[in-house]
Amino acid sequence: MASPFSPTELAYLEAHKNDSRVPEIRWVYSVPIVAATISTAMRLWAKRYGRNGITLDDYLIIFATICLIGQCASGLGFGPPHGMGRHVIVVSDHDQMMVRKGDYVFSHFYDIALVSVKLGILAFYYRVFVHPVFRRVVLATAAFVLAWGIGITVTLFLACRPLAAYWDVNVKGKCLVMVTFVYFTNISNLITDIWIFLMPVPMIWHLQLQTKKKMLLSLIFCIGLATCVVSSIRLTVVLGRGSADFTWYYVPLGAYSVFEPLGGILCTNLPIIWHMFRKRKGMVMNASAFKTHDSNSNSTPTVGSRRERFAIALGITTRDRTQNDSGNRTMLGADTAAGGAGDWQRLESMESQKPDPSIWTTVERVDTGGLEEGPSEVQLKPGMKKTVWNVRK
Known part of the structure; x- marks a missing residue:
């Protein structure tokens, strides 16, 4: 069987066959698990503390967090133990097959997590903004995101016929060109992200608020555009998916793939948590002021106004x-x-x-x-x- 590498590439791989990205993989997949779990738990605490109740957007973010955890767990389980983070020339055929199988599971979790985050943000828009035209736009966008998610999930299930040919090179079958599919997924995902995060800006600028407050609200809602930056960077490394040294080049692609849904989860959780901390701080300060007034209630009152x-x-x-x-x-x-x-x-x-x-x-x-004032003996009426x-x- 002919080697997929040129003599120059083989010489480079031989010279760097002891290089390893395994430590990078471990922290890249561990940090999102901790960050997403803590932020979502604090979001639920904030909703319960504020007695606002758990709504549809909360359930969608919880589901997205579970998918992100599954995504990171599959990366950790199928990655370093089977040679991911090492050059492919030092990875056995069986381990290469396991890395491809892990990539298949990882991709499903990634797509579902993205769809859940987008739908969670749209559900939040629908709950907060009551303008009928805007709500129809939200519903239309949600329908597109849902159709997009179903489309890429079904396409991934049909990526190879038979499906085992996706990860086992010994199985003969017909497969889609996955680089093209991943490019389409990322470009459409980037366009959808920009659209979703800019949607509420016109609504905010039609509110009866000071310009400073409008700008602050717009900034809060546009924080999610940071995930668009991650999507753009991920798009630049998709080409590594077609490399024969896939066990090495999958590492940055996997890293951006977990931090993209993590960014969306954090962008939806942190404003709710921050608002609740501000509210709680104000309640504590008011309680402290009341206690101070009560402790000084026997002192000589001051004449103020x-x-x-x-x-x-x-x-x-x-x-x-x-x-x-x-x-x-x-x-x-x-x-x-x-x-x-x-x-x-x-x-x-x-x-x-x-x-x-x-x-x-x-x-x-x-x-x-x-009416005219009455004497103090007048009986009070409603x-x-x-x-x-x-x-x-």
Whole structure:
């Protein structure tokens, strides 16, 4: 059997037959498993913490994460143990067959993971944007992506007749030109990615928001264009698939093939996680501010706004100079409802500090909703309010 290598290529392979890319393969396939699993788990935690419920886009991203894990597992299982990452001249015929078989399984996981990520992003668009025309565009794009995924999956199943000829060179059969098929898959995938990630930009710029916020939202939605860069780079290394030294040239192709769906998963997970962390941080800060106010509630209140100073000068205010105010009474009343000996002691302390009746008197006003004010003895009816002031005599 004639060698597929020229004398120059054979001399190069002989000189570099001890070279190895195995360590590169191990970390290239291990990092996506960890990153995708952690980010998807944190996405689900964020949705549960925010009580938003699990929606269709979440299920699709979960499925895409499972496919990515399967993709990396097949690369690790069929790769380094069978000579992937080494030059083909040092790899046995059986191991070469196992590498091709692993590539077949790997390709199916790759295609399904890409389709799941795209459909997850489109499902998110459909849920967030309610414009009917935009939703129809989303549904049309989702139908195209689904048809694209089914088409390449079926084509891959029919790549060789019989199918065993795909990985076993001893089986005689008819096969498609896989380099052409992979070029078509990558080019159509790149065009679809650009279209999907730019889709929401016109909708954002029609929102009633400041230009700065529109630009920020557009940037967030266009972060996914980074995966288009990975697709473009992957397209440049597809030619290695047709090389006779496939056990060596499959390594960069496999690396870009796992980082492409990983990029899509991260681009959909990280904004949700970041938003939830911001929301949680704001809740913690508000709780801290409330505790600080509660701990200082017995201190002398400060007079802040000009309106408050003007009201005190007139002797009409909701704050009194015996260090009692409506805010303290409201907070203590709410705390007392929860029960506890400490709260009752605070309530008694507050009662002991009531305004001096020789200085302050109580004035009540009944708001009848546009009618004349009535006396305090008027019975409150629906739509009526009663306001109470402490007024200096």
